[in-house]
Amino acid sequence: MNQEKAARDRAAREARKRLQDPEAVAARNQRLSRMHTESRDLLERLADRLPAVDLQTYREYSDVGEWAMLVDVLSATLVKRQIPVTEAERGELANVLGQFTLPTDGWNYINNPESVLSQLKVVSV
Numbered sequence: 001m002n003q004e005k006a007a008r009d010r011a012a013r014e015a016r017k018r019l020q021d022p023e024a025v026a027a028r029n030q031r032l033s034r035m036h037t038e039s040r041d042l043l044e045r046l047a048d049r050l051p052a053v054d055l056q057t058y059r060e061y062s063d064v065g066e067w068a069m070l071v072d073v074l075s076a077t078l079v080k081r082q083i084p085v086t087e088a089e090r091g092e093l094a095n096v097l098g099q100f101t102l103p104t105d106g107w108n109y110i111n112n113p114e115s116v117l118s119q120l121k122v123v124s125v
Helices: 002-020 022-049 052-063 067-080 087-097 113-119
Strands: 084-086 121-123
Touching: 022 052, 022 067, 022 087, 052 067, 067 087, 067 113, 084 087, 087 113
Parallel strands: 084 121
Antiparallel strands: none
């Protein structure tokens, strides 16, 4: 029991150090900025094919920084509704899905990127 507590304490100290490391903070901020930009760009490219009520909700997820929620539900919508995507859009989704560290608790589609990509309805332009 004491070893477990010591291990948790060590992990917490290391996490606090990473939060204070300027290089780690800059890398994290860059990663988050990239996630925001690329997921929002993809959403806007697909906007004309998404149901309006869903699109508004997905934009709200993006606006408040809920990028995992956005990517997971967007992936689910594309797969379940078989919304047509181009090969380029498929590549963009693959790129965004690849930015997550797996496994990511609670996100069925993010955790199965190969399955998502294989189930997309890819069309020629």
